Amino acid sequence: MSETADRVKKIVVEHLGVEAEKVTEDASFIDDLGADSLDIVELVMAFEEEFGVEIPDDAAEKIATVKDAIDYIDSKQ
Amino acid sequence: MRRVVVTGLGMVSPLGGDVETTWKNIIASKSGAATITRFDPTDYKCRIACEVKPKDHEYGYDPGLDVDHKIQRQVDLFIVFGISAASQALRDAGLDNMSEEERLRAGCSIGSGIGGLPGIESESLVLANKGPSRVSPHFVHGRLINLISGQVSIKYGLMGPNHAVVTACSTGAHSIGDAARMIAMDDADVMLAGGAESAICPIGIAGFAQARALSTNFNDTPEKASRPYDVNRDGFVMGEGAGVVVLEEYEHARKRGAKIYAEVIGYGLSGDAYHVTAPHPEGSGGFRSMQMALKKSGLSLDDIDYVNAHGTSTPLGDELELGAVKRLFGDHLSTMSMSSTKSAIGHLLGGAGAVESIFCILAMRDGIVPPTLNLDEPSESCKGVDLVPHVAKERKVRAVLNNSFGFGGTNASLIMKAI
Numbered sequence: 063m064s065e066t067a068d069r070v071k072k073i074v075v076e077h078l079g080v081e082a083e084k085v086t087e088d089a090s091f092i093d094d095l096g097a098d099s100l101d102i103v104e105l106v107m108a109f110e111e112e113f114g115v116e117i118p119d120d121a122a123e124k125i126a127t128v129k130d131a132i133d134y135i136d137s138k139q
Numbered sequence: 140m141r142r143v144v145v146t147g148l149g150m151v152s153p154l155g156g157d158v159e160t161t162w163k164n165i166i167a168s169k170s171g172a173a174t175i176t177r178f179d180p181t182d183y184k185c186r187i188a189c190e191v192k193p194k195d196h197e198y199g200y201d202p203g204l205d206v207d208h209k210i211q212r213q214v215d216l217f218i219v220f221g222i223s224a225a226s227q228a229l230r231d232a233g234l235d236n237m238s239e240e241e242r243l244r245a246g247c248s249i250g251s252g253i254g255g256l257p258g259i260e261s262e263s264l265v266l267a268n269k270g271p272s273r274v275s276p277h278f279v280h281g282r283l284i285n286l287i288s289g290q291v292s293i294k295y296g297l298m299g300p301n302h303a304v305v306t307a308c309s310t311g312a313h314s315i316g317d318a319a320r321m322i323a324m325d326d327a328d329v330m331l332a333g334g335a336e337s338a339i340c341p342i343g344i345a346g347f348a349q350a351r352a353l354s355t356n357f358n359d360t361p362e363k364a365s366r367p368y369d370v371n372r373d374g375f376v377m378g379e380g381a382g383v384v385v386l387e388e389y390e391h392a393r394k395r396g397a398k399i400y401a402e403v404i405g406y407g408l409s410g411d412a413y414h415v416t417a418p419h420p421e422g423s424g425g426f427r428s429m430q431m432a433l434k435k436s437g438l439s440l441d442d443i444d445y446v447n448a449h450g451t452s453t454p455l456g457d458e459l460e461l462g463a464v465k466r467l468f469g470d471h472l473s474t475m476s477m478s479s480t481k482s483a484i485g486h487l488l489g490g491a492g493a494v495e496s497i498f499c500i501l502a503m504r505d506g507i508v509p510p511t512l513n514l515d516e517p518s519e520s521c522k523g524v525d526l527v528p529h530v531a532k533e534r535k536v537r538a539v540l541n542n543s544f545g546f547g548g549t550n551a552s553l554i555m556k557a558i
Contacts, residue, residue: 096209104213107275
């Protein structure tokens with residue numbers, strides 16, 4: 063597992079209060095992890111802080127799974 | 140008019156994470172006051188408060204019992220306290236698993252005096268230091284006062300009236316009184332009613348201290364600071380927590396064989412129309428509020444055995460309330476007891492009227508009235524009034540009066556009786 067993946071999963075566990083095992087790369091934030099649209103806004107903000115990247119709204123809208131987030135962050139670093 | 144009874148109790152306080160732990164500590168004359176831990180109070184005039192204790196404390200509170208981790212992160216503490224107290228009250232009433240039909244007739248009236256002040260303060264700093272794009276998307280609905288009622292209604296599917304009172308330190312009492320009327324007027328059969336507060340944050344302590352409302356002479360002996368009616372009192376001690384009761388239409392409760400704690404029989408409200416923070420110099424607002432509640436109750440003064448006073452430990456407020464109580468009770472003063480439980484848990488502001496109504500109910504249930512702590516040297520005007528100094532007192536309690544008065548000159552009085 064990449065370092066990005068580890069840090070992303072840690073943020074997801076902390077923000078959504080879900081068990082770490084549930085945060086697989088395929089997991090959908092809304093369908094599998096119980097997030098709503100505002101939770102995703104908050105997660106995106108946390109990713110921006112953690113990785114020092116900017117995730118514009120149109121890119122944020124396309125982040126549906128844990129893998130989507132990891133891939134986007136990796137592509138910007 | 141439909142009769143309204145209390146069938147469930149829930150509480151989070153500086154002396155316990157639930158009703159029975161708090162009550163046991165109140166009766167044992169414990170104090171919840173200590174040096175503030177939420178922030179470094181070194182530079183503040185007032186450095187003490189009655190904080191709700193962490194879960195590893197002897198009488199601490201575990202938010203995880205009833206509030207999801209995610210919600211705890213998103214909302215201010217007053218909402219977390221409120222959800223916990225409401226959950227306890229519903230379970231106590233045996234109503235945490237109602238049918239859809241019942242839930243259509245069940246609502247919430249849980250308010251707060253100030254709301255999410257700590258979160259408003261901290262997010263303002265985020266805005267100032269990091270800019271608007273770093274403000275939490277949960278900022279607004281995590282701070283709004285009606286979001287205890289909102290969160291609780293979602294958690295338990297309560298589709299009846301959804302309401303929240305905001306009347307400063309009278310909030311808890313108004314919430315119960317207003318909700319009882321909703322049931323009496325047939326808007327609902329069941330209402331969760333009460334109040335919550337958590338404003339122990341830098342701007343909250345600084346603001347109340349600047350208004351000259353807080354005690355500042357007892358920073359080195361915090362447990363001595365809240366001393367209603369004592370000559371050395373010098374302001375209130377900020378508390379935090381929540382109190383919620385389940386109110387239920389009498390026949391509804393009787394038919395399902397519910398445990399009935401008390402009946403809400405009198406509710407009075409008034410305005411001082413005088414000053415934003417100082418009470419009316421003749422205590423006339425409080426007097427009229429009590430008088431209205433008494434008239435509605437149909438009781439005579441002889442029937443009221445216990446008064447849980449507003450008694451915040453401020454020099455002016457205590458004196459004026461005492462004067463109003465003496466005028467109202469007249470010759471009947473000698474048979475009743477009156478105390479201020481703020482001496483033990485501090486002033487819960489919007490939560491005060493609700494937790495104090497619960498103490499009144501428990502006084503009737505157990506035949507014991509809670510003490511006024513630190514009443515070492517009663518002021519001159521205390522003569523002839525049993526203020527239950529230092530230790531709890533066993534006595535029969537048939538009916539109770541609870542007073543709450545708030546900034547803006549808003550007054551509420553509740554009368555309940557055992558049935």
